[in-house]
Amino acid sequence: MKWSGRSAIVIAGLCTAVSMFSGTAQAGPLWEPLQPVASLDAARYVGDWNQVAAIPQPFNLACAKDTRASYGIVDSTNVSVKNTCTTWTGQANEIVGNARVTDSATGAQLHVSFPGVPTQDGLDGPPNYIVTYIADDYSWALVGDPLRLSGFVLSRSPVVDAAGWSEIRRVAESRGYNACTILTSPTTEGTSDIRPLCTV
Numbered sequence: 001m002k003w004s005g006r007s008a009i010v011i012a013g014l015c016t017a018v019s020m021f022s023g024t025a026q027a028g029p030l031w032e033p034l035q036p037v038a039s040l041d042a043a044r045y046v047g048d049w050n051q052v053a054a055i056p057q058p059f060n061l062a063c064a065k066d067t068r069a070s071y072g073i074v075d076s077t078n079v080s081v082k083n084t085c086t087t088w089t090g091q092a093n094e095i096v097g098n099a100r101v102t103d104s105a106t107g108a109q110l111h112v113s114f115p116g117v118p119t120q121d122g123l124d125g126p127p128n129y130i131v132t133y134i135a136d137d138y139s140w141a142l143v144g145d146p147l148r149l150s151g152f153v154l155s156r157s158p159v160v161d162a163a164g165w166s167e168i169r170r171v172a173e174s175r176g177y178n179a180c181t182i183l184t185s186p187t188t189e190g191t192s193d194i195r196p197l198c199t200v
Contacts, residue, residue, distance in 0.1 A: 032176070033146040033147070034130050034132050034144050034145065034146050034147075034148055034175065034176065035130075035132060035175075036103060036106045036108035036109050036130050036131055036132060037106060037108045037131055037132065037133065037134050038106060039106055039107065039108070040106060040107040040108040040131050040134065041107075041138075042073060042079065042107055043073070044138045045071065045131070045134070045138060045141075046071040046072050046073055046079065047070070047071065047156075048068060048069075048070050048156070049068065049069045049070070049071070049141070049154040049155065049156065050066075050067070050068055050154065050155050050156070050157065050158040050187055050190075051067040051068065051069065051152055051153070051154060051185045052140075052153050052154070052155045052158065052160050052168075052184065052185055052187065052190065052191070053152075053153035053168065053182050053183060053184045053185055053197055054067075054150075054151060054152045054153065054182065054183065054185055055149070055150055055151040055152075055181050055182055055183070056183060057150055059117070060083075060085065062085075062087045062088065062093060063085035063086070063087060063093060063185075064085070064086055064087055064088040064186065065085070065086050065185070065186040065187060065188060066084075066085055066086045066158070066186075066187055066188055067083070067084070067085040067185050068083070068084050068085065069081065069082070069083050069154065070082045070083075070084075071099070074098070076101075077100055077101045077104075078098055078099070078100050078101070079098070079099040079100075079101075079110065080096070080097075080098060080099075081096065081097040081098060081099050081112060081114075082094065082095075082096050082097075083095050083096075083097075095114055095117075096114070096115075097112060097113055097114035097115065097117075097120075098112070098113055098123060099111070099112045099113075099129060100113070100123055100124065102126070102127045103127065108130060108131040108132075108134075109127035109129070109130050109131075110127060110128075110129045110130075111123075111124065111125040111126060111127055111128055111129070112128055112129045113125065126146075127145070127146065128145045128146075128150075129143060129145070130143065130144055130145060130146065131143050132144055132175045133171050133175060138156070139155065139156050139157070140153065140154060140155040140156065140164075140168070141153075141154045141155075142154075142168075142171055142172060142175060144175070144177070148175075148176060148177055151172065151177055151181070151182055153168055153172070153182065153185075157190075158187035158188070158189045158190045159187070159189050159190040160190060160191070165197070165200040168197065169197050169198065169200065172197065178198075179196065179197040179198035180196045180197070180198040180199075181196070182196065182197040183195065183196055183197070184197065184200060
């Protein structure tokens with residue numbers, strides 16, 4: 001079943017409401033900020049990533065499939081960002097920005113900005129991109145913001161098998177996320193539908 005962007009955000013909102021009033025087990029109280037990994041190797045992290053699941057955000061509701069991020073090292077504190085996707089009308093969509101490291105101790109907390117985007121056009125600011133999990137082989141990562149209002153599952157491969165989805169769900173829940181608020185992101189080579197992670 002394919003959902004429109006509007007349906008996806010409505011479902012995500014309903015799941016969020018349910019999670020707030022349910023007894024879903026969490027790693028810690030939701031008021032504890034999302035924690036970064038102990039150390040992020042920028043040289044291994046940069047490159048191309050596929051978004052295979054995410055909490056829908058207003059800025060990416062136009063994306064129907066093949067949402068990708070490409071990162072490149074600019075200097076010791078800045079990373080170039082290029083996000084692309086295919087829209088619901090089949091058009092290519094692209095936005096280019098910058099990610100500035102705000103936590104030199106771990107290198108895993110950054111402030112991402114995009115020129116011309118309201119509230120996100122300044123190079124400096126609080127962290128809004130926290131790498132809270134990275135696989136040992138840097139094959140996939142879980143990224144979010146301090147309040148867990150956003151969450152992105154990034155994978156080097158656009159295809160995730162059953163075992164991979166189970167691991168992603170386990171990690172997301174261990175980081176304090178409700179898996180029902182994270183929706184799968186269609187890719188041409190991988191999953192073709194949009195489903196809450198808690199049902200995968």
